[in-house]
Amino acid sequence: EAQVTQNPRYLITVTGKKLTVTCSQNMNHEYMSWYRQDPGLGLRQIYYSMNVEVTDKGDVPEGYKVSRKEKRNFPLILESPSPNQTSLYFCASSSRGGYYEQFFGPGTRLTVL
Amino acid sequence: GQQVMQIPQYQHVQEGEDFTTYCNSSTTLSNIQWYKQRPGGHPVFLIQLVKSGEVKKQKRLTFQFGEAKKNSSLHITATQTTDVGTYFCAGPGDNNDMRFGAGTRLTVKP
Numbered sequence: 001e002a003q004v005t006q007n008p009r010y011l012i013t014v015t016g017k018k019l020t021v022t023c024s025q026n027m028n029h030e031y032m033s034w035y036r037q038d039p040g041l042g043l044r045q046i047y048y049s050m051n052v053e054v055t056d057k058g059d060v061p062e063g064y065k066v067s068r069k070e071k072r073n074f075p076l077i078l079e080s081p082s083p084n085q086t087s088l089y090f091c092a093s094s095s096r097g098g099y100y101e102q103f104f105g106p107g108t109r110l111t112v113l
Numbered sequence: 114g115q116q117v118m119q120i121p122q123y124q125h126v127q128e129g130e131d132f133t134t135y136c137n138s139s140t141t142l143s144n145i146q147w148y149k150q151r152p153g154g155h156p157v158f159l160i161q162l163v164k165s166g167e168v169k170k171q172k173r174l175t176f177q178f179g180e181a182k183k184n185s186s187l188h189i190t191a192t193q194t195t196d197v198g199t200y201f202c203a204g205p206g207d208n209n210d211m212r213f214g215a216g217t218r219l220t221v222k223p
Contacts, residue, residue, distance in 0.1 A: 031209075033211065040215060042119070042201060043203075043216075044213070045210055045212075045213075048210055048211070050209055056209070056210070058210050090155060090156070097205060097211075098143070098144070098203075098211050099144065101158035101161060102146070102203070102211065103158070104155040104157070105155065106154075107155050
């Protein structure tokens with residue numbers, strides 16, 4: 001089954017404790033991205049990747065890191081999480097960026113205390 | 114930078130009434146996509162519009178792309194409780210980034 005998976009689905013952590021949210025897709029998509037969703041603000045792109053070893057900043061990259069060492073995986077790293085990073089995070093992939101439909105993962109709800 | 118704006122933010126309708134959400138981009142878009150997110154779920158792709166003035170229909174849903182390729186709308190005829198959710202428009206930016214509108218949350222009273 002074609003899908004995007006994310007782990008963990010829920011995470012409660014404390015300020016400053018490094019964490020990684022994993023994302024994997026099995027559709028051989030070139031384009032992957034991370035979004036955060038906050039009430040009233042919709043989906044805001046954090047980082048995106050056009051292909052392996054190519055990553056670019058989206059709208060709200062501050063406080064986040066990503067890497068794309070393999071085509072299927074695109075982890076999101078929060079080196080020192082802060083409470084304002086409490087949000088719902090979605091990973092998405094598409095065959096070629098904004099010219100094709102985005103497939104979203106199930107989401108990760110992160111709470112930073 | 115490029116902005117994608119969407120109105121209204123919320124819409125509450127009686128079942129059977131029509132619903133429309135509007136999307137406006139500050140720049141011309143190569144295409145526009147629409148997504149639906151059910152409560153507690155993730156966004157799911159509905160449709161993509163590419164041509165100026167394009168109109169596409171999916172059963173009770175009608176999607177339009179403006180002549181200038183800067184605005185779009187989604188119209189639902191005779192809403193049903195299954196239409197409940199948040200509808201997002203999205204378009205690619207100049208740098209292959211993706212810009213989403215803030216979404217319109219639709220609730221339907223039976």
